[in-house]
Amino acid sequence: MTTFYLAVMIFSALVLLAALSSALAFRFGAPLLLLFLGVGLLGGTDGFGIEFNNDALTFYVGSLALAVILFDSGFGTAFKTFRATAAPAILLATLGVLLTAGLVAVAATFILGFTLLEGFLLGAIVASTDAAAVFFLMRIGGIHVVDKVSSTLEVESGINDPMAIFLTMTLVSMLSVQGSGAEETLTMVLHFFREIGFGLIFGLAGGVLTILIANSFGLNRGLAPILVLTVALLVFSATGAAGGSGFMAVYIAGLVAGNQRVRYSGSIRRFQEGMTWLAQIIMFLLLGLLATPRNFPEILVPALGLALFLVFIARPIAVWICLSFFDYRPRETKFIAWIGLRGAASILLAILPAIYGLENAGLYFNIVFIMVLVSLILQGWLLGPVARLLKLVRPKASGALETVEIDLPGNAKHELLVYRLAEGAPVLKGALIPRWAIPSLVVRDGLSMRYFYAGDLKAGDYLYLFVVPGMSYLLDQIFADPQMVGEKGEEPMLGTDVLMPDRPLRELGAIDPEVAIPPGQEETALADFMKARLGGKPEVADRLHLGPLSLIVRETDDQHNVVSVGVWREPLEDDAPQLLPPFWQRAMRRLLRKGL
Missing domain, CATH: 3.30.465.10 (Uridine Diphospho-n-acetylenolpyruvylglucosamine Reductase; domain 3)
Structure with a gap:
């Protein structure tokens, strides 16, 4: 029991240290996930001396953590965002991952002397983009990229992990049995379609099941988030056991459930945000503890060469080919290419060669670890400067300071918005407040008063309103500075x-x-x-x-x-070439508008 308590104490201290390190990230703009890895390395065998070498445990715990992160990513993605950039994002998440893996494979044959199949395995491991790293850095850096670019990155990073995981596990299996003939290739292709098909089917069913259980049995505010998370893990495990992609299924389930009316959705989102943070911390800590930095120097030069090739050649070529089918400006394509950060998923996949007993298992892990470090340092720290250089940063509209979802009895839902009225805001010049926005409280010069007793609104007032969910984005047009609102494509308050x-x-x-x-x-x-x-x-x-x-x-x-x-x-993306025939485009739009 003493050993048990000691282990819990040490691991809890590491989690606490990793969480507290977020203050450094906010202060200096450092990639937070890099700090999490650093804490793990600090506590590992070459740091404080914690001996941890359980590859299987790390992979399984990391897989569960990744499932939690992907479900939350899907739950927070609006169908409007998904529809707007689904075609280019899906192409990036499939063909883009394949092209990136192939280019890295060619480079690995020259730099490391790998066979083409071994190089392709290395490329598959590092081919996916890490969503958590991208959007955290954009938030703490105060970077607000144009909607088209941010939506593409959000959807791509949420759905590209299943493709990379499938390629990695398939290639590891092929290398472990030393087979890559026509029969094995056919088996791999059939297995791919089975994984994708089962992932979609189980994901759609899981989303419906999540909504049903949350609304029928989630009668307690504290129990509802646990029910939803449990269903997500059930969908993940059931899909994997049936031979499908559990990661795709859990993302689709989150996407479906997050866009429907779910009881206590506000509590669910806050709970999932905390669970996602915990999942990231645990995953990066375990990966850091598993690493042995003393082995890095012997492969540092080739690993750096591959990392730079991935950042400056492989990813940009793959992105340019995929986005050439769509209406993206050159600077938008360049930024999407640059923002291809590598993270925990890549290091997690690098454990598979060791689990399958491949000859160069340690080499794979160390090279990938260094490539991820280079990506987080180089791309992570330069994210803001590159966005500004390419003139893709837009000022944040002076909109609501705070948005809080409120679950009222009887399953009625409202959002509570807090606005600070900008100088020159239309509401100060007589614009009417819509009926679906109910003013409740005004805070003026530090004093609070009911809206009806506050008299005429003044610049600098803080106004609290209850709003029907999904409509709050329209209020910026009457409460915010007119010069900060009006981005192309924005919906006007009274229509076009x-x-x-x-x-x-x-x-x-x-x-x-x-x-x-x-x-x-x-x-x-x-x-x-x-x-x-x-x-x-x-x-x-x-x-x-x-x-x-x-x-x-x-x-x-x-x-x-x-x-x-x-x-x-x-608006529909009619001007860009479409990947599906018109009939299937209409069918998919009908499904999405009906909430799948």
């Missing part, structure tokens, strides 16, 4: 086009053939339909959603009749 209120609903089909017109109301006038649906007293900025269209009240008369109707259609 004006419709005649007496036109029948069926004419909306000319705007988008997939509009969801209620049966039997094709000939109903827009104004009458909106007035009935809005409770008989529509107000300016009220809106109704009909599939991809939003109908918005622009103006009313004294009898509460709608006299002007605005419309907004979700």
